[in-house]
Amino acid sequence: MRGAELTSVEEVLDRVRKELAEGRLPVEIFNSPVVFAAEQERLFRRAWLFLAHDSEIPEPGDYVLRNLAGNSVIVVRDEQGTVRCLLNMCRHRGNQVCKAAMGNASHFRCSYHGWTYANDGRLIGVPHIRTVYDGRLRRSDWNLLEVRTESYQGLIFGCLDPGAPDLEEYLGGFQFYLDIYLRPGPGGTEVYAPPNQWVTETDWKICAENFAGDGYHTPVAHQFGFQLGYYASSASTHSQGYAVHFPHRGHGIGLGRTPGMTPFFGYPDEVVQGMAEALSPAQLELFKETRTAVSTVFPNLSLLIQPFSVTPGEPGVRFCTMRLWQPIGVGRMQMLSWCLVPKDAPEAYKAEAYRAYTLAFGHGGMFEQDDFDNWSRVTAMAGNPAAQELSFPYLMGLEREPIADFPGPGVAVTPYMTETNFRNMWQTWLEYLERP
Template identity: 60%
Template sequence: MATDPVSPGAEAALESIRDGIAKGRFPAHVFNDRQIFDIERQRVFSKAWCFLAHESEIPDRGDYVTRYIADNNLIVARAESGDIHASLNMCRHRGNMMCKSEMGNASHFRCSYHGWVYKNSGELVGVPYMKEGYEGRIDKRDWGLVKVRTQTYAGLVFGTIDPDAPPLEEYLGDFRFYLDLYLKQGSSGSEVHGPPDHWVTDTDWKIAAENFAGDGYHTPVAHQFGFNLGYFASSGSTHSQGWAASIPGKGHGIGLGHTPGFPPFAGFPEELADEMRRSLSPEQVEVFSQTRTAVGTVFPNLSFLMQPFSIVPGEAGVRFVTMRLYHPIGPGRTEMYSWCLVPKDASEQYKREAYRAYTLAFAQAGTFEQDDLENWARVTRSAGSTMARDIEFPYVMGMDSVRDPDFPGPGHVVTPYVNDSNFRNLWSRWSDYMTGQV
């Protein structure tokens, strides 16, 4: 891996940030700071497990997509064997980009510069003028595409470029209990419905990651019309109820909104709700059956949202799930990916309805997405100002909260849902990576 030169002054500043998080304080400038961005690339994204793709995006042999870890463009492909491989999208001869399309199907990749050919699993198999030009001086086995370590959970493909990173199962830890709400809606799991929405925004990735780690505080303000017009299955007075659940030492967190009297698994077709009761554990059924809204983040930059949405205001809503990736491309600038996840075994009618609800609410041009993006961009712009260097934000909500002893799920679980405990956990883990503790 590349060297990591960070000045003593920067190291001291990062330690100061770490100390402040424990007191419920976090500096504004980190949400739009060139030095912070550079350190994040080296210490966070080069060491963490980062989401690459959902297996259903590459269902057939030869299917591939291109994604990123930090500034490394990767090919994520299903090889002819059926296995999934990730490789750096760079020819080993002179460094040309191999795949110029973001998705496609190919058994082999041929460099457009000098013609080196690789299998979609990364092995070098063809070198023009091999005999005449190289005279046996290279062994093709030594010059395959640079491999990236991958592991999967319930259809999610993660990659890491740190050879010493712990197994993905250990990295996710007990948060898998909550991920199952999005990924195991039935015995066959979930799949993406259509290609991802994909755009660039003047937003720092951390603002979006925090928001989706369980920020129910903004909803009655930023999305107030959703309550007034009947799009949401809750009200401003009940929206704060529920639980904030985080996994200490991991950075992952989820907000579970609960509305008293809300029917179990409301928004799912009854046959799908029955399937979930069979496929999930009794503890998961107890939690998820009474969950209205579930909004969570897998550290560092993968988020999910599930909620019922009433396409016709006032009528019963349909559940949709959005999965979102925030790829940082500069200080205060993010490449956004957004997918719609649907239960694989659900009816086509339900999948269409869920996709329509997702599109109207939280796709690229979704009504509530625009609310968030406008606020996030303004926060990012403010965070980059000169005076913001000396400003801190308060993260003191729920500082004295104790774990709900009756909650059957794992982690540090507190009430109400509107709480800063998930965010303190998120930034504590971020600071672990930034200060070289991981």
């Protein structure tokens, strides 16, 4: 047996390249110090990473603190309405300039020596500047560091790589599927409440993979949800539907269908009407018979729409959750989980959707607990010395031909239960990590 700490990341990546081509993945990529370090450097500093939803900071001065690839950042709407991502660190001696997780501020004033920044990041106040700096300190040289941001349909992303392509190219056509979550009406979406947050001993990749379309686990891991009548699908038909991926971009979506289901069930009429106005005929055609839409925007943002019965046995209420799987250490992550609701929907539906989300996917949610119990055990097992030479099979759908006339972009296969999206996610992960 090899000790994980003695293996270089290049050796690990060599193994991944060889095995992935044959439909296997080395277990040693999970819960690994060398892989964690390489991911931080080569993936998270290069990719577009999710920061916040527009509706979390609607007014000038509104801000939230977030973690961008290990950096504490302030995502703020400045007085002109521009969204900015500022490094939360005073340029004088490095103190955190903003300490509250969310709020509204025209200025950020450092609690150490009092340097004060406008909410657009400009240094505008330096105590005793005339008497102690003798004209040597030019304020404009010491603004808060700003990170590149772009947004799509209310989702604000940041990227630490100035040479990375723009967000539109990064998403590369996945917008067609993102609209299913983000355009349930002409007004788009809003967060119902601040995100649920917790820390868990889980490798982020397990979660990102699961949400790229793991329909296989649902009838097993969440069997009590089925049996108790909270979830309108049956194990016998659960495999039906599609999996779509975007080569070299890593994004993937699973579209689970229930044969004969009432189109758009679980939404009130107002939302169905809103979707008819906001979505294209091709999007509507695909979505009307979709029971579950579960996806990962590479690397670590996921979205899910599914029905969940607040009262067992009833067909269920559609809710949408968005979640960020943020690595904060080896086999350890910070979880942020939001509920998105259609902005124009009736308030009563928004409240009901949030109730369904909370029961299923809030931090104490039934499905959430099922998943994280499994995922943290997988993480722990992957750290066992005996696991370092093992591999997992990724053989489902290995030679499956794509659907030729699929209505949406990307590479689509059927059924919904497959590992095609996952192989693509791992291939993209490998491509990032192999770039020195």
